[in-house]
Amino acid sequence: PTTATVLITGESGTGKELIARAIHKNSLRKNGPFVVVNCVAFSPTLLESELFGHEKGSFTGAIARRIGRFEMANGGTIFLDEIGEIDPTIQTKLLRVLQEREFERVGSSRSIKVDVRILSATNKDLKKEVEERRFREDLFYRLNVFNVDVPPLRERKEDIPLIVEHLIAKYNKVLNKKVKKVSVKAMELLLDYDYPGNIRELENVIERSMIMAKDEIIDEKYFNFISKETYIEKKGTLKEVEKELIIKYLIQNKGNRTKTAEILGISRRSLQNKIKEYKINL
Numbered sequence: 001p002t003t004a005t006v007l008i009t010g011e012s013g014t015g016k017e018l019i020a021r022a023i024h025k026n027s028l029r030k031n032g033p034f035v036v037v038n039c040v041a042f043s044p045t046l047l048e049s050e051l052f053g054h055e056k057g058s059f060t061g062a063i064a065r066r067i068g069r070f071e072m073a074n075g076g077t078i079f080l081d082e083i084g085e086i087d088p089t090i091q092t093k094l095l096r097v098l099q100e101r102e103f104e105r106v107g108s109s110r111s112i113k114v115d116v117r118i119l120s121a122t123n124k125d126l127k128k129e130v131e132e133r134r135f136r137e138d139l140f141y142r143l144n145v146f147n148v149d150v151p152p153l154r155e156r157k158e159d160i161p162l163i164v165e166h167l168i169a170k171y172n173k174v175l176n177k178k179v180k181k182v183s184v185k186a187m188e189l190l191l192d193y194d195y196p197g198n199i200r201e202l203e204n205v206i207e208r209s210m211i212m213a214k215d216e217i218i219d220e221k222y223f224n225f226i227s228k229e230t231y232i233e234k235k236g237t238l239k240e241v242e243k244e245l246i247i248k249y250l251i252q253n254k255g256n257r258t259k260t261a262e263i264l265g266i267s268r269r270s271l272q273n274k275i276k277e278y279k280i281n282l
Contacts, residue, residue, distance in 0.1 A: 010150030013198030013265025032076025058107020197265030
C-alpha cells in the first residue's frame, strides 16, 4: 500500500477531515485503521506522548505504559490535523517516522517500526511558516508529496444545496425527525450567507433549525439571523464583521468560548487571541 503523504490545506471548517477519510477509504489501506489526531488539542509534551506513546514513569503522571497513535495506526492511515501548530521537537521525530518508518516511545530507547500513511491538514500557509523558520523545510516537503487545497464554502456555493440535503438526512437519523427539505426562501438565505465557519458553521445552522422545526419543510424564519441585511450588505472591514460575529456568538453561547470557537470553525486558542486583539469584553 502507498505511503505517499497528502497535505490538505484550507480554512478551518472546510471539511478537511472528511477529505482525509475519503482518501483513506479509497486507498489500499481502507481495511486498516484510520486514526485522527488534533495537534492543537494537546500541549507539546502531551502531544509527543499521544503520537509516540510512553513508558511507565517516563514523566509525571505516566503510571503505565501506553502505546501512541502511530502504533494504533499501523497498517492504516494517521491524520494529523492542524499540523502547522506542532513543536520543533515533535517536527524532528515526525520527520524520522517519514524517513525511516520508526520511532521510540517517550522514555524508551527501543525503536518501533511502523507501516503508516500520513495525511495532514492545516489552515496556515506552511510555506510562509518555513520561510519564517517556524516549520522545518525538509518536513514540509515530506508531508506535501500531494496537495489538496479545499476552497472555502463562500467560493463554492453551488455545493450548498447538496450539503444541506446530506445534513438533513444525517440529522433526521440523529434527531429522529422527518424533515424533507428547506423552503425556497430559506435556501435563498442559506445561499446568500458567507459562512466564516465554512461547512462546520452550515452544519451547526442546519442542526439547530432541525431541532426547532415542527414541520417537514424548514422555512426561512429559522435562518433570520443570517439575513442579507445583517451580513451581506453590511458596510465595513472584514475585521469589523469578524468582531461582530464573535460578539454575536459569544452572547448566543452565554460566553462559552469552546462552543463559540466550534461554530466559527477556529481553535479556542485562535478565538482567545481574537478576543484580545479586538478588545472584546463581555
